[in-house]
Amino acid sequence: MTRFSFIRDLYPSHSRHNPTAQHMPAVFPRHQQTPFQQNPTNESSNSLTSYNQYISTMPIAIGLEGSANKLGVGIIRHTPSQPAEILANIRHTFVSPPGEGFLPKDTAIHHRSWVVKLVKQALRESGVAVADVDCICYTKGPGMGAPLQSVAIAARTLALLWDKPLVGVNHCVGHIEMGREITGADNPVVLYVSGGNTQVIAYADQRYRIFGEALDIAIGNCLDRFARTLNISNDPAPGYNIEQMAKRGKHLIDIPYTVKGMDCSFSGILGFIDAYATDMLSGADKRDPETGEPITPEDLCFSLQETAFAMLVEITERAMAHVGSSQVLIVGGVGCNERLQEMMGIMAAERGGSVYATDERFCIDNGIMIAHAGLLAFQTGFTTPIDESTCTQRFRTDEVLVKWRD
């Protein structure tokens, strides 16, 4: 049971990759007053749900997410013994020019310029009145410092303005809880793969325990940085563009394969393929040893994906064997990658299990997951007092006491 079919509809203009095309919608011009022309995309599905009868057993939360280059605002309602209702889920992404990553400073400015607009739009779409909101949830960490701070300030402001309790949420737990809610996976092994995180997680004793992780850089970071080397567009996301190019690759080059137990490492792989690409771009003659055909950038994307994803599937399988689970849930931005989902699906099927994945609305950072995880904590009585409403770049998944699960 996988749900990963929506991404194409949302990015119709990118269904064919054209490396020379210059669409760069939200490139951030540093000295302009109103830098962002794009309208926030509306990614909520259930926003038509009319908001009529509110009772206190059906709490509503607003979630603010901005730990990296996506700013997300989501509004969720929990009803006992029913699936959570997504009243609004809006996101706006800061896209940097090809060859560049997103700097904390610029990302923070982006979030600051958009947060008010997004909150207003989310409220409008959901039809929720401010008075009916029960709590304001925000990402406490982990993430990039400056963007986190911008969003934390916005959350604090709303809390004081509307006199609502604040709930600080662990970003990773947000991903996991949203994935479980959407897919209905009950107690899966979780592969959390994004620009900054690569973790294999399983639940035990009210903690999400990390069984394996990347020992150096995250998989998404590896892909993003490789995209910069090849000057691949960051719009809509470098990983997405690599995925499209990889579909046209056919020669597998030998790339280091670095799995250490349930952990893995990507910095060596990035170093290797970066050097290879640089050689290639400067005119070195690289050929496939069997066919004698030249190696293309598409082949590099293909090889990188095949190797790195095989590593991820392998460590996930190892963790599944270790904890005796046959369900696997993929969350995080890289989790949108259909090849990764496909490989994971084959592995899970061989083990007599299944893979659960969500589409980009929930895989990629979003506000609704923060609202959801925050509301779960809020219902167990957890709040973050305003003078403790800090944010932190380092916040381990296993630091959170998961009081809402048995």
Add this chain to the structure above:
Amino acid sequence: MSRRSIDGTLIKQGAEAHVYKSTFLLPTVPSLIKVRPRKAYRHATLDLRLTKHRCVSEARLLNRCRTMGVPCPAVYFVDERNGEITMEWIEGPSIRELLQRLIDGSRDKRSEGEEEGEGEGESDVLSDSRVLDLMRQIGETVGKLHDIDIIHGDLTTSNLMLRKERRTTLETNSSENTETESNDGGIELLQGNYEVVLIDFGLGQVSVSDEDKAVDLYVLERAFISTHPKASGLFHTILEAYKKNSLGSGIVLRRLQEVRLRGRKKSMIG
């Protein structure tokens, strides 16, 4: 590339390999066959490369351990094109099973007696001298392994086994080896002479680097804590024994600190 069917009973289907119990040459010599089946999710070229490499390297490592006196199964036969290794059968429980039984056992004992505070059961295991001895043995064995510059690559409590120490190395006949089937799952082994046997060198490598050894220990630490959260206090006993018994342990343990920090630092951008 069809692989022949294995003559034996499937006893374990791990993440990477299928393990069969069989016999080698004589019906009285039990053996274990480890088969690495093709992984359909992997690109065929990559799959073949990994399977071959891992099979040969595992056999080499087992051999090296064996020659250098680190307890591990002996290699009988290797068929790397089919991804098969036939090796000695190790009779005994894994440390994982054993620890689990000890923890469950002491908890049961507690709950039968008076109601005491939670967590009492664990402290029993944590202070049990037999368990501490076992932890020391583990540390010692891992120390020995690192002294001969072998990195296991997947140190978990499932990959450490316990078996009765054989008195003579030459005379071990599998027929007299018919272990008395114990109902307490090998806990009584802890009373007598036993040895900790390392299995599954599938991700192992030869390396003199302190970094690799430290990462090896880090993998064990993480596996230990996540598998036995209630017995995580025991891990430092393993490290102490490792420190005493391994030559380069000082540098490796210092390196371990760095590796731990690096692991933790990883909780960055989302």
